[in-house]
Amino acid sequence: MPRNALSDRHTAAQRAQIAHRAAKLIAEDHLHDFALAKKKAARQLGLVDHALLPSNQEIESALASYRAIYQPQHANHLQALRLAAVEVMQLLEAFAPYLTGSVLSGVAGPLSDINLIIYVDDPKSVELYLLNHEVDYRPAAANLRYDDHPTLLLEHDGIAVRLSVRPRNAERTQIRGEERVRLEQLRRLIADAEQLASVNL
Structure with missing residues (x-):
């Protein structure tokens, strides 16, 4: 050789x-x-x-x-995280959130957080919305790329949620390597995984 x-x-x-x-x-x-x-x-x-x-x-x-x-149980953990993401995205539906990160890519473990992105002109409107809906949150470290738009941390059924608020004009700019999906696309992913699981039974 x-x-x-x-x-x-x-x-x-x-x-x-x-x-x-x-x-x-x-x-x-x-x-x-x-x-x-x-x-x-x-x-x-x-x-x-x-x-x-x-x-x-x-x-x-x-x-x-x-x-x-x-970790054969991983598929169940991932499906649970995605279903939780659906619930949070429904709560935030007025802002048309995207899911991104490990829960979308499928590499999330049972301790992973849910990563969401919202694009708005007025970042304070998101915090006001959370306050009006009695959702507890706290600010995370500032996003250097969008330092005037916060990243907020909240919890949903014991699962950490990281909510990145970004300016609306940044929505057209896809960050390299950052996949993102809307709520309907996530629902299709969940349905596809359920169908695959039923075939493999």
């Missing part, structure tokens, strides 16, 4: 090792930052070449495999 082919196979094997170790860190230690998980996994394995770091898609694939073997 040519030397380059051997080298490529060795590199691919190391990337896979990092991906699987990172997946374990995300699943077991509840790390939510993929970049941090990759770097920590590489350090633990003694692999410091940044060219070896796997893509987020490789991590997601490894995480799905890990959970299928070691």
Whole structure:
């Protein structure tokens, strides 16, 4: 076998090792930052070449495999988080919220929070709405990208919800790597997962 082919196979094997170790860190230690998980996994394995770091898609694939073997209950946790997200999005329906983050991507664990985004001209209107609906919340650290729009933390049935309030004109600008869906799209995701589960019974 040519030397380059051997080298490529060795590199691919190391990337896979990092991906699987990172997946374990995300699943077991509840790390939510993929970049941090990759770097920590590489350090633990003694692999410091940044060219070896796997893509987020490789991590997601490894995480799905890990959970299928070691956390078969994950699908139920994820479905519960998505159903909770539906309830919060219904409460905030006047603001046409988006779901984003780990609950949308499917990598959320049982301790993950629900991440929502709202785009409004008047950020105070969101806080006033929450107060009028007797929803307790507290401000989170300021969003450096939109420092005049708050990020609010609230709870729904014991689940943490992070609500990012952003200016309305930012809605047309999709942040790279940030997927987002509206309430109806989330309902379809939930229905699809339920159908898949019934087929696999």
